[in-house]
Amino acid sequence: MHLYGTANINEIGHLEIGGVDTVTLAKKYGTPLYVYDVALIRKRARAFKKTFESMGVKAQVAYASKAFSTIAMIQLVEEEGLSLDVVSGGELFTAIKAEFPSERIHFHGNNKSESELLMALDYHVGCIVVDNFHELYLLAQLCEQRKQEVKVLLRVTPGIEAHTHDYILTGQEDSKFGFDLQNGQAEDALTYAIQNQYLDVLGLHCHIGSQIFETTGFKLAAKKLLEKLAEWNESLLFEASVLNLGGGFGIRYTDEDAPLSPESYVVEMIDEVRIETERLGLALPEIWIEPGRSMVGDAGTTLYSVGSQKDVPNIRKYLAVDGGMTDNLRPALYDAKYEAILANRANEKTTETVAIAGKCCESGDMLIWDLPLPEAAPNDILAVFCTGAYGYSMSNNYNRIPRPPVVFVENGTSQLVVKRESYEDLLRLDLSYVEKSQV
Ligand SMILES: Cc1ncc(COP(=O)(O)O)c(C=O)c1O
Numbered sequence: 001m002h003l004y005g006t007a008n009i010n011e012i013g014h015l016e017i018g019g020v021d022t023v024t025l026a027k028k029y030g031t032p033l034y035v036y037d038v039a040l041i042r043k044r045a046r047a048f049k050k051t052f053e054s055m056g057v058k059a060q061v062a063y064a065s066k067a068f069s070t071i072a073m074i075q076l077v078e079e080e081g082l083s084l085d086v087v088s089g090g091e092l093f094t095a096i097k098a099e100f101p102s103e104r105i106h107f108h109g110n111n112k113s114e115s116e117l118l119m120a121l122d123y124h125v126g127c128i129v130v131d132n133f134h135e136l137y138l139l140a141q142l143c144e145q146r147k148q149e150v151k152v153l154l155r156v157t158p159g160i161e162a163h164t165h166d167y168i169l170t171g172q173e174d175s176k177f178g179f180d181l182q183n184g185q186a187e188d189a190l191t192y193a194i195q196n197q198y199l200d201v202l203g204l205h206c207h208i209g210s211q212i213f214e215t216t217g218f219k220l221a222a223k224k225l226l227e228k229l230a231e232w233n234e235s236l237l238f239e240a241s242v243l244n245l246g247g248g249f250g251i252r253y254t255d256e257d258a259p260l261s262p263e264s265y266v267v268e269m270i271d272e273v274r275i276e277t278e279r280l281g282l283a284l285p286e287i288w289i290e291p292g293r294s295m296v297g298d299a300g301t302t303l304y305s306v307g308s309q310k311d312v313p314n315i316r317k318y319l320a321v322d323g324g325m326t327d328n329l330r331p332a333l334y335d336a337k338y339e340a341i342l343a344n345r346a347n348e349k350t351t352e353t354v355a356i357a358g359k360c361c362e363s364g365d366m367l368i369w370d371l372p373l374p375e376a377a378p379n380d381i382l383a384v385f386c387t388g389a390y391g392y393s394m395s396n397n398y399n400r401i402p403r404p405p406v407v408f409v410e411n412g413t414s415q416l417v418v419k420r421e422s423y424e425d426l427l428r429l430d431l432s433y434v435e436k437s438q439v
Pocket of ligand 1: 064067085108207209210211246247248249290291292293294389
């Protein structure tokens with residue numbers, strides 16, 4: 001059994017996180033329940049920041065809030081002195097409501113609407129990461145109308161796709177994001193942007209993938225971007241002050257995953273940027289990163305109650321829980337793998353392998369296919385680990401199932417930070433059908 005952060009098994013054989021018994025949490029707040037280990041989030045945030053500091057590099061560590069965005073989480077990010085990456089009006093609104101400092105917000109997205117851009121300009125976000133020509137021209141027009149300057153990064157696709165253990169080099173990347181670096185689009189965008197008096201181009205951004213376990217892809221991306229910057233230094237007299245290398249640092253979900261420490265990714269990135277800038281005669285830019293999953297992924301655990309069982313002789317035993325693809329879409333969407341234990345019987349030997357089914361009317365609603373467990377009974381508490389990233393943020397109301405609440409645990413106390421959705425909440429946007437004749 002692999003335990004994360006402050007998790008341990010207490011003297012009565014219960015899983016404890018942040019010094020709080022998870023069985024008590026399940027009783028107090030009900031199940032399903034998302035539980036976040038705040039100390040582990042702080043540890044990750046500090047490790048990223050400290051590595052840049054100890055290597056003497058100017059940096060911004062921007063938490064990619066798409067991984068898990070709530071007011072409390074944004075407040076925690078602010079407390080730890082990180083920056084924030086948002087990708088929609090909704091994420092930006094959450095940041096505003098959390099009173100996150102606007103100058104440390106980076107606004108992403110491949111199809112930002114005019115109203116989203118206006119919201120970002122009204123709030124004076126620190127930087128808009130411009131993704132495409134439509135956005136570039138629209139932003140320039142809005143800034144001109146408002147006589148407002150804005151700092152921008154250009155998102156480029158360097159022709160490197162990195163996924164877990166593989167990275168793929170492609171001449172031209174088949175991606176919906178960003179300006180292509182190879183075919184001249186990025187150069188055209190930069191030429192336009194630096195000529196516009198309202199756009200202050202800080203530099204370039206790229207994001208090469210997610211759940212990446214080695215540093216080669218990041219280093220290659222940095223090299224490609226810096227080589228282009230050296231070209232543009234000569235041809236366009238453009239000097240970048242920022243190089244944003246995105247997120248994507250991998251975490252351990254199961255034994256199959258062997259991530260590096262956050263420190264190792266950063267150290268190798270910095271080394272590469274130093275080597276390449278020296279080789280190319282460029283000034284060392286600020287290095288920005290955008291970790292999402294690696295900030296919160298293994299800090300989150302979902303607690304479920306075990307319900308019905310179905311034994312299919314000689315095939316498998318299904319154990320159903322009171323949540324599923326509504327609170328964790330990743331297994332259905334990506335075939336993502338998770339580990340879990342019985343939180344109330346954590347010391348007991350595993351005696352059988354079961355499949356954990358969700359409660360949705362959908363055969364694909366399976367959380368784990370092969371999980372070793374002691375023989376489970378109704379009302380046992382199943383704790384699924386590493387659900388902190390893209391769990392709550394991808395949750396949905398399929399089958400009109402209300403979203404679970406979120407609890408933060410730290411130093412022996414728990415705090416509710418998102419309430420459980422009620423049936424009334426589910427209906428809050430519904431209107432009655434009125435026959436036309438009565439309108
Ligand atoms: C532009 C950008 N930055 C950062 C991230 C965060 O990635 P991760 O959660 O894998 O660190 C993503 C994820 O999709 C992204 O698209």
